[in-house]
Amino acid sequence: MARSHADEDPSKSRPRRRGVLGGAAALGGLLLASGPARAQPVKVRLGTATPGGGFPVYGAAFVEGVRRFDPALEIEAINTKGSTENVPLLEAGTLDIALVQGEVVHAALQGVGRAPADLRVLTAMYPTAGMFVVRADSPYRTVADLKGKPIAWGASGSGLVILGRYAMDGLGLDAAKDFQPIYLERAGDGPAMVLDGRAAALWGGGNGWPGFMTMAKSQAGARFIAPDADEIRRILARHPFLRPVTQAAGSFPGQAAAIPSVGSWSFVLARPGLDETVAYRTVKALHALQQAGNPPPQLVDTTAANTVAVVPGREKLHPGAARFYREIGLLT
Structure with missing residues (x-):
C-alpha cells in the first residue's frame, strides 16, 4: 500500500527540510551546467487552489523544488478555485500545468459526465486519505454520528x-x-467553523493538510473520524477507482495511531500541447531534488517511481515525462 502523503502532505519520520542541502545545490549546479536549463528562460503557469488548503502549500514547494535545479524554468503558482476549475483552465490553455485531485483526474481523463479531457500526467503528487476532523471533546465518533449535522466539506471547487x-x-x-x-x-475557513461550533466536522485529507494541522494544534485539540473496515470495503466495492489509503501515525499532533481510509493519488496535469522539453525539464528537476535527499515534506511522494506505479494508464503520461522516465530505466 502506498504511504500517505506528507500533504496535502507531509510529516513522516524523516527530518523536515528548511533549505536545499549544500550537496543538493552542488548537484543542481552540475545538472544546470550541461542540461536543458541552459536554454532561454521559460515561463510556466501552475494552477493550485484557494488559500488555506493543501494545494497552495504543495504548489509553493513544487515551484521552489524545480527552481533549485532548473532556475531557467520559471514557474508561477496561481490560486484558483481548485481541481474542478483547473481542468477547464488547462483545456483552455489558460494554465500550463495544474494540481488536480485524483477523483477529478479520473472523471476528466475517463470522460465521466463529459468528453474525455486531452490532458497528460506530468507527475504523481501524493495519496490522500479522506476523513473528518472534529474537536477533541466532540461526542461524534463515527460517520453515522455525523449524519444530519453541519459538515464543512471544503471549498466548492x-x-x-x-x-x-x-x-x-x-x-x-x-x-x-x-x-x-x-x-x-x-x-482555510473550515477549522474556525468547527472550533466555534458552526460545523460539527471538517472533511479533508492528506498528511500535513493545513485544515487538519490547524485543528490539531488548537487549544481544543482534534480527533479524526474515518470509515471503519466494513465501510471501507463498501466504498471500494462501489467505487473501485478509489484506493485504500492509510494516514500514517504521527501525521498530526496528537494522532498516535494510523488511520485507514479511502482516497486516491493527486496528479500534476499538463495542458494540451505543452512543450515536451518543458515537461522533461520539470520532472528531471523533481527527480534531482529527490536524489539529493531530504526533499521538502510536501514532495516526499512526488517521485518518478510513484508516478510510473500509479499513473492511470501509461499512455496518459506526457511524452516529455515519459522520455525522462525511460532515460532512468523506469519505462522501456
Whole structure:
C-alpha cells in the first residue's frame, strides 16, 4: 500500500527540510551546467487552489523544488478555485500545468459526465486519505454520528469535496442531503467553523493538510473520524477507482495511531500541447531534488517511481515525462 502523503502532505519520520542541502545545490549546479536549463528562460503557469488548503502549500514547494535545479524554468503558482476549475483552465490553455485531485483526474481523463479531457500526467503528487476532523471533546465518533449535522466539506471547487461525495455515496449517503453541507469560499475557513461550533466536522485529507494541522494544534485539540473496515470495503466495492489509503501515525499532533481510509493519488496535469522539453525539464528537476535527499515534506511522494506505479494508464503520461522516465530505466 502506498504511504500517505506528507500533504496535502507531509510529516513522516524523516527530518523536515528548511533549505536545499549544500550537496543538493552542488548537484543542481552540475545538472544546470550541461542540461536543458541552459536554454532561454521559460515561463510556466501552475494552477493550485484557494488559500488555506493543501494545494497552495504543495504548489509553493513544487515551484521552489524545480527552481533549485532548473532556475531557467520559471514557474508561477496561481490560486484558483481548485481541481474542478483547473481542468477547464488547462483545456483552455489558460494554465500550463495544474494540481488536480485524483477523483477529478479520473472523471476528466475517463470522460465521466463529459468528453474525455486531452490532458497528460506530468507527475504523481501524493495519496490522500479522506476523513473528518472534529474537536477533541466532540461526542461524534463515527460517520453515522455525523449524519444530519453541519459538515464543512471544503471549498466548492476542491477535489476533496468530490472525494467526500464518492465516499459517502459508497455508504449509501448523499453528502448534500444527508448532512447539512457547508461549502467554503476559502479552504482555510473550515477549522474556525468547527472550533466555534458552526460545523460539527471538517472533511479533508492528506498528511500535513493545513485544515487538519490547524485543528490539531488548537487549544481544543482534534480527533479524526474515518470509515471503519466494513465501510471501507463498501466504498471500494462501489467505487473501485478509489484506493485504500492509510494516514500514517504521527501525521498530526496528537494522532498516535494510523488511520485507514479511502482516497486516491493527486496528479500534476499538463495542458494540451505543452512543450515536451518543458515537461522533461520539470520532472528531471523533481527527480534531482529527490536524489539529493531530504526533499521538502510536501514532495516526499512526488517521485518518478510513484508516478510510473500509479499513473492511470501509461499512455496518459506526457511524452516529455515519459522520455525522462525511460532515460532512468523506469519505462522501456
